[in-house]
Amino acid sequence: MSLANNWMGGYAPPSGFFDEFLDAEGQPRPHWQTLSSKLGSIDQDGWQRRERQLVRLIHDNGITYNVYRESETDPRPWNLDMLPLVLPQAEIDRLETALSQRAHLLNLVLQDVYGRQTMLQNGQIDPFLVFxxxxxxxxxxxxxxARARHIQLYAADLTRSPDGNWWVLGDRVEAASGLGYAMENRMLMSRIFPKVLGDANALSLSPFIRQFCRNVESLAPSRTDSPNVAMLTPGPRNETYFEQSFLARNLGYTLAEGSDLTVHNNRLYMKTIAGVQPIDVLLRRVDSSWCDPLELRNESLLGIPGLVNAVRQGNLVVANALGSGFVESPAMLAFLPWFCRSFLGESLEIPSVATWWCGQPTEMKYVLENIDRLAIKPTFYGPGARSYFCPQLSSAEKQDLVARIKAQPELYCGQEIVSNATTPVYEDGRLQSRHFQLRVFLVPDGNGWSMLPGGLARHAEQKDDLIVSMQAGGESKDTWVLRDPLSKSSRKTSRGSEPPSIRRNANDLPSRTADNLFWLGRYVERAESQARLLRALCHLLVDQIGGESQLCALPFLEQIMPPGDDAKRLATEDQLDFPLAEAAVLDATYDLESSESFLSNLTHIERTAERVKERLSIDTWKRLQMMRDLARRERPQTNSLLEEDTILLLEASLDDLSSFIGNVAENMTRSQGWRFLQIGRLIERSLAICFLLDSAFQRHRQDDDLLSKLLDWADSSITYRRRYLNTLNPSRVLDLLCCDVSNPRSLAFQAETLRELLAALPHGNFGSRHPIDQIALRAYSRIGLMEPASLLAGGDKARRGKIGAFFEKTRSDIMKLSTALAQQYFAHTARSVESRPKTFIG
Amino acid sequence: MQTYRIQHRTTYEYRYPVTISHHAAHLKPLTSHEQTCQSFRLSMTPDSSDLVERRDYFGNTTHLFSIQRAHQTLEVESRSHVEVAAQAANLAEIATPCGEIRQAMADPSRTDLLDAKQFLYTTELTPTLPELQAFGQRFLSDEQPVGSALAAMLQAFREEFEFDPEATEISTPVLEVLEKRRGVCQDFAQLMIAALKSCGIAACYASGYILTNPPPGQERLIGADASHAWLSVHIPGHGWIDLDPTNNLVCSDQHIRVAYGRDYDDVSMLSGAVTGGGEQDIKVEVTVHPVEI
Incomplete structure (x- = not known):
């Protein structure tokens, strides 16, 4: 093995720690040998190309880890190192055995605490730690x-000490995160190293995922072939929302927020557009205390009132069980060896990092005497509770901490600081060492547990950082477990794209998602229409500075003025005030203070899209990601439209918007979700047409300049010219933009398409004509019956009255339609199941 | 021994329609060695189709129900018939020194005291704090016999605190009650509990009723025509003793016990989670009639 021959030579991990790549003699460990020569033979161009590919994949897929920090409003892009953490299968097999015992034990502890409480009765646990x-x-x-399994997904944070032994730093059962990130890391690695991954014989993650799904589905209280499973999320602001939506999408379960769910007659239901749908199993990513405002924390807005009782009545299974976070207390680590003895008559197969609970006098004394080399952790996590890494504290901070421990010792635990092992990372063409920790996952399998042959490795940001924390800016690694050719276990190796199968019930669109898709459609269309208006204005103002024809900008300016501001102030009798108009256009484009500005609209798109991410295809999502970057543009310093920035921004936005719309048209399944998005767009476009035409035809003189600008705005100039050559005639223009069903930008086209889409929504099944259809039909007929020539005929006053009335009524119908849709489909509340038996008379 | 007929009606008026509401009630009086609930009826308008009765962790009866139909008014009414046989403990006879109680409660090997120990620790509404400890220590010093200490503590509530419904809200922290020296029965009960806990003595929150119209010649008690709250303190060897700091009383058959918990949150008589509704107006009417035998 000639490391020195390639770029991987020169790796020098710090001494005194276990290194995953090199042994004490500086030789690659046996399981690294083949892999390191494969990776070593990739030249620097190859690495750089993959690095760029990786950054792009992460960006395009919108993979993020949100950090709650005031300075950071943007979700942070995911960090993945290009080198995997590599472990031999034998190591994982040993860990699986040891951690199975631990998962089993934690489950017994939960059964006891939430059942007979023998630990308390026998004095094995201080009542403080429970009560x-x-x-x-x-x-x-x-x-x-009594014998139920509380834990369906167990995660443990592991670290490896200098002698090569693994230690458990903490147990995660409350709402264990990381499995989704581990799957997504593997997906990324399989894209940038398809061949290396295949040749390395790395074990596949899929069997574990399938086992997890099988378990989850078998939990359904009433036996059914296809139980309904939902995943409860705290929402898009949660730091791990990305992985929640990724997991939900890949497991084929619906991602639901508390407000999507409701309890009726002690059963859990999801509010979908087609009514309510029973839920049998709820995977939760919300901490237990926040799951039910009725019986648990009553200030919770994340939970579902009545949830606990639905479980109690045997109608629902929640995984992991409500209350299982009890075993996550650092103090538990101090007591587990005793519990293990008393419950299992065994000793713990994998030790926890040494932990002392200060609620015991001897332990407290030890902790205070050795505080300089310990970490101090809160006995219970909660608001204000945090961990301290004592070697990093100033002496004043340490004194303060000691005083607090002395005042309420039972609230603190001391914990040994383990010298985390190191692993190489790829950095600027070289290998660098980083300290790391590994989060592993286990799920029940028959009578035992099986472990994911992989995991989420996280490493520190800097070379000598001993603390590994995602919050503090750490990075992640995929974990490859290399198949042992001699192993008898039947694990499969990783091939091709992972992970697996997606099943989806077509009729499970949650009302909230329909609502968000509808608004996504509206915002996208609104942004598009705004960009067109603003672009038209830029051209108008810039091309014809000082020209009289600038007055035809007024109807357009009226569309972009903030509420309460009148475009009239921008012009005198026959002259537009250029600086004022220019400022109005710039404000309408960039002003983030106004929620109506163009950039604010792009932000609305981003925020709304975030909420329905799991419904959008990757490619569609990519378009939105590009708009994200545009939404961060700043107003040009010169404050001038003569600068090209603004027009370029608008052009780029129009490109991205139309490619988003194109993507939706090309790639989105014609599901109910798609319909809501389209309906949103059509409603918004109808409104935009009404407003602009109303303004142009009612209040302004329809000279050729205005008419041609209107045609440009509606992308209909070519059609018009093909039909009527160059003679611009108001009633023909109105006909093309209003009544021509073949013109996709006409009002009639919107009305007709709306009717078709509405007909496919579930309200049609309710029999008699629904208010939604009545309103749509009314608008459709009015538009169909309108005759441009007669609308424009007559004296000034009469004409204005007719035009105004037509657009006013049409607009009002469209608004009513939007409200009726909201009442029927988005009122996350009003729908309840009828509990009467299904009998039909006649 | 005294028998009572109790009627308790709560009316919610919402500004906008409530589409769905879920409620939990701790309204059914306890049956114990001190008291027997002979009959109980819970009704609500609009009616609920999923009423469930259960015993909670502390042994109280809880009712859970939901209203699944849009409504702007909800009326919840309970009627109960209770026989109370409780007799007032004689505090003067309880001479265990406070220090001894503290020690027993802090001893992890005293598993016989588990039931009391669950009422020994901080909750959000009854925190253990140095200020509360200082207040408690005025009465509960190590050598002090607990009976007379508690009597002095009750006396202090009568003399130093003023009953004032305007001074506090449900969310007012006990520390503020201690500073203002004003509040209602719930504040005084929780303050005394928190002070006892801060001094290492277990105490729990009691929710219930007292007689509306006293027998001729007796003073009308504070807290009538509404639900009432007091506390129960645990003395190893003696058990639980109910004390009413609002009325400077050791409880007897004038108090009707409905539920015991760590604090108000555990046993609030009626709580709910509603969807919609906006602002709400709550009216509570309680009448407690002694039944002549």
Whole structure:
């Protein structure tokens, strides 16, 4: 093995730690040998190309980790190192055995605490650790049958000490995150190293995922072939929202927020556009205490009132069980060896990092005497509770901490600081060492547990950082477990694209999602129409500075003025005030203070899209990502439209918007979700047409300049000229933009398409003509019956009255339609199931 | 021994229609060695189709129900018939020194005290704080016999605190009650609990009723015509003793016990989560009639 021959030579991990790549003699460990020569043979161009590809994949897929920090309003892009953490299968097999015992034990602890409480009765646990724990949820006592499994997904944070042994830093069962990121890391690695990954014989993650799904589906309280599973998310602001939506999409479960769900007659239902749909199993990513404002934390807006009782009545299974976060307390680490003895008669197969609970006098004394080399952790996590890494504290901070421990010792635990092992990362064409931790996952499998042959490795940002934290800016790695040719286990290796199968019920569109898709459609269309208006204005103002024809900008300016501001102030009798108009256009484009500005609209698109991310295809999502970057543009310093920035921004936005719309048209399944998005667009476009034409035909003189600008705005100039050559005639223009069903930018086209889309929504099944259809029909007929020539005929006053009335009525119908849709489909509340038996008379 | 007929009506008026509401009620009086609930009826308008009765973690009866139909008014009414046989403990006879109680409660090997220990620790509404400890220590010093200490504490509530419904809200922290020296029964009960806990003595929150119209010649008690709150303190060897700091009383058969918990949040008589509704107006009417036998 000649490391020195390629770029991987020269890797020098710090001494005193275990390194994953090189052994104590500086030789690659056996399981690295083949892989390191493969990776070593990739030249620097190859690495750089992959690095760019990786950055693009992460950006395009919108993979993020949100950090709650005031200075950071943008989600942070995901960080993935290009080198995997590599482990031999034998190591994972050993860990699986050891961690299975631990998962089993934690489950027994939960059964006991939420059941007979023998640990308390026998004095094996200080009552403080149970009764004072905010994670011991009294309404969950006796909630599950005595032998029920509380944990369906167990995660452990591991670290490796200098002697090569693994230690558990913490157990995660409350709402264990990271599985989605681990899957997504593998997906990324399989894209940038398809061949290396295949040749390396890395074990596939899919069987584990399938096992997880099988378990989850088998939990359904009433036996059914296709139980309904939903994943409860705290929402897009949560730091791991990306992975929640990624997991939900890949497991084929619906991602639901608390407001999507409702409890009726002690059963959980999801509010969908087709009515309510029962939910059998709820995978939760919301902490237990926040899951039910009725019986748990009553200020919770994330939860579902009545959820606990639905479980209690046996109509729902929640995974992991409500209240399971109890075992996450750092103090548990100190007691697990005893629990293991008493519950299993065994000793712990994998040790926890040494932990002392200060609620015991001897332990407190030890912690205070050794505080300089310890970490101090809160006994219970909660608001204001944080961990301290004592070697980094100033002496004043340490004194303060000691005083607090002495005042309330039971609230603190001391924990040994483990010298985390190191692993190489790829940095600027070289290997650098980083300290890392590994999060692994286990799910029940028959009577035992099986472990994901992989995991989420996280490493520190800087070379000598001993603390590994995603919050503090750490990075992640994929974990490859290399198949041991001699192993008897039947694990499969990774091939091709992972992960797996998607099943989806077509009729499960949650009302909230329909609402968001509808608004996404509206915002996209609004942005498009705005960009067209603003672009038209830029041309008008810039091309014809000082010209009289600038007055035809007024109807357009009227469309972009903020509410309460009148475009009239921008012009005198026969002259437009250029600086004022220019400022109005710039404000309408860039002003983030106004929620109506163009850039604000792009932000609305981004925010709304974030909420329905799991419904959009990757390619569609990419278009939105590009708009994200545009939404960050700043107003030109010169404050002038003569600068090209603004027009370029508008052009670029129009490109991205139309490619988004094109993508939706090309790639989105004609599902109910797609319909809501389209309906939103049509409604918005109808409104835009009404407003502009109303303004242009009612209040202004329809000279050739204005008419041709209107045709440009509606992308209909060519059609018009083909039909009528160059003679511009108001009633012909009005006909083309209003009544011509073949023109996709005409009002009639919107009305007709709307009717078709509405007909496919579930309200049609309710029999008699629904208000939605009545309104749509009314608008459709009015537009169809309108005759441009007679509308424009007569004296000035009469004409204005007719035009005004026509557009006013049409607009009002469209608004009513929007409200009726909201009432029927988006009122996340009003729908309830009728509990009467299904009998039909006649 | 005293028998009571209790009628408790709560009316919610919402500004806008409520589409769905879920409620939890702790309204059914307890049955214990001190008291028997002979009959109980819970009704609501609009009616609920999913009423469930259960015993909560602390042994109280809880009712859970939802209203699945749009409504702007909700009326919840309970009627109960209760026989109370409780007798007032004689505090003067309880001479265990406070220090001894503290020690027993802090001893992890005393598993016989588990039931009391669950009422020993901080909750959001009854925190353990140095200021509260200082207040408690005025009465509960190590050598002090607990009976007379508690009597002095009750006396202090009568003398130093003023009943004032305007001074506090449901969310007013006990520390503020201690500073203002004003509040209602719930504030005084939670303040005394928090002070006892801060001094290492277990105490729990009691929710219930007292007689509306006292027998001729007796003073009308504060807290009538509404639900009432007091506390129960645990003394190893003696058990639980109910004390009413609002009325400077050791409870007897004038108090009707409905539920015990760590604080108000555990046992609030009626709570709910509603969708829609906007502002709400709540009216509570309670009448407690002694039944002549």
């Amino acid at each position: 004072a724990s905010p994670s011991f949820l009294r309404p969950c006592h006796g909630l599950l049958p």
